Amino acid sequence: MDPYRDTVLLLQTWFPNLAGGGAETLARGILAVLVLVAAWLVNALAKRVILRLLRGFVLRTAVRWDDLLVEHRVFHRLSHLAPALVIHFSAGLLFPGADAAAQAGRDFVTRVALAYMVVVGALVLDAFLNVLVHLARDSRTLRDKPVRSYVQVVKILLWITTVILALAFLMGREPWAFLGGLGALTAVLLLVFKDSILGLVASIQIAALDLVRPGDWIEMPKYGADGDVIDLSLTTVKVQNWDKTVTSIPTYSLVSDSFKNWRGMSESGGRRIKRAVWIDLNSVRFVDDALLERLRKVQRLHAYLAAKAEEIGRWNEENGVDPSSPANGRRLTNLGTFRAYLIEYLRGQPLVHSGMTFLVRQLPPGPQGVGIEVYFFSREQRWAEYEAFQADLFDHILAVLPEFGLRPFQEPTGADLRALSRSARADA
Template sequence: MSILEKLSKKNLASEHLWRQIIGALFIWRPKFFWAFVILVIPLSGGITFILTSHISQPSGKFLAFTEFVILNLVVWLTIKVCRRLLEVFNLKKDGNSITWCYVTILFAIGLWIISFVFIFKIENNGSIATALGVIGSLLTWIFQDKIKGVVTFFHLRLHHLLNIDDWLIVEKLGVDGEVQKITLTSVIVYNWDTTTSTIPINALQTEHFINLKSMKDGKTYGRRMLQTFILDTGWFRVLSDDEIEQIKKEVVAPDITNRESVSMNLFSEEIHKGMLNAQLYRLYIYHWLMNHQHISQQPRLIVNWMEQKDGGMALQVYAFITDSTLAQFEWQQSQIIEHIIKSLDWFGLRLYQSPSAFDVSNSNIYLTKEPADYRKEVKI
């Protein structure tokens, strides 16, 4: 590693912007230098010759050529420095600096266009201005998606709608993971299934997306749990006095003893004669969730019956789990679901499930006097 490379990397690692710019400016990459010498300088000379010939300024060719080469050099170096700094800022996950780098690149391109007009005095030549206008319109039509991407980028960044490390969900595009990189035209997302998705940034302007950054950082009440359980209404009935006393003894009392729960005490006070087992079960689940250490009672905790359907009665649980990270949330949600299913039996309830072929073949109800024999006959 040369001294220049060591000095460049040292400056790039600095926290001061001016030192980072110097470090990016003095990175020695021969292929970039020769690309400039071989392509940019001859191209500048050719454009200068053609335009000055049409403008009839043969005496100003050398001056225009010099100005045009200097302009290309400045813009070329600006873009190279910004691209190098973008790599550093992406590693540091510095979203604001990334935005300013792209602003600088666009400003450099705009400066090139304005300076190009003044160097060759195109405003005084209608034919050249018209030709460039047609070319500009054609390029705008060709690169319309890129232009939309630039507009979307600044819209998202100025309104703080998207940052690196945000948890992004775009259901229509199958994206669910953390944002790794944001450019003027694309967003790279590392999905939870360890795959990487690259989506055009303008898709975030047209498609619905969800940003879970605030929830991930613990700035909300937690992550929403929304589960629906279909109960078989054939098991709904009024509980007898003995059954109510048994539930108080075997279900409510252990919870009060073990947890010293105010919520479970309130639940025991709400129990009265003539209650439906489904009603008592709904109240139990509600108070049990209120007492759960991983459930937030804000912004809402709802356990309610939904519309009756052919399959049964739907019990919906709407709650917020305080453990919002993916693994912990799924673990706590699974434990809650398992308890809800297990406690059904305490109240004499069952989940509804459509009969399977196994259920039908093992039923004790037959259409004929003899049960069907599904064994294949073997001819001897």
């Protein structure tokens, strides 16, 4: 059965006055319209009926992956194949006949339809790869791996292959003919895909060395980045800073430049507190009887004062120290006693991590006085709670200094200078 000949004969029967090639021309037009209408109907059927039924079925299932197929429009893109298949298999109806022009027309339609189907197939695979990235992000074992970087490499190869196949179909040549031409374009391709190639190499190194994972807190002052990694792709790493701005960093910079990753702090279970309080050198002195009597009321110093008094007394007795001068022998100082108090006070705090480095030390004296530095790790790692705990500690430390006869050091302010000026005028 030949639809074209049957249509011509039918038209000549209905319209006997059609002379010459009029019936053939009209038959070609009618068949072309029928093919286009059929393609439109198939496209409408695929999108408005089959897709809706499929979407309703997917939403009723308990699994998650098929929802992602709908969300990333995999089925919607796949539906574009329906009209292309109709046109591909109806090329003989669009250009009927055995002459060279009809054969050329059929070949052209077939090549365009095949090229279109190749592009649609690439779009479907692209959407499916997006589904895989989404699933990897939700997976506990893969969420911290740079899966998106590897998928982007696959996408680059996919679209290069798609372009080669589409051009091969459109031009009626073998795909291998285009591969030979790619050799001459190697330098241009390397230049165009320079960032992608560097990003691929960097992604492999980042994954192999476990340098960065999504969710890590990193600092990279060169790029103004200080926050959580929210995306790790082939060419860029996105960091959401604490002020909610987003900084984009070239992926290869994480390998070529230095940065700080706070993941070790998060995994250790402690966050470091390192801060010093500066003491006025003029307030440092030996502990006299009045101060000693006051310090004995401090519960955290009972054991220390008793042990230290026995140790110093025994040492002075053994070495025949003359107690008439404070410079002879060993004596308690208010600064040393304060340091011992800080040790006991910090050890009594439940948020101080006892299994990590703990140190209270004296810094070298300088223009700002002498510093007492605390160095330890807090069990509290959350930013706001960590800062509140640190502030509470130093509120207490600064407030307790007068109990030891110590004064904190600070630079003179305008009020200090005015008070000094008034005192000088009063003395004059």
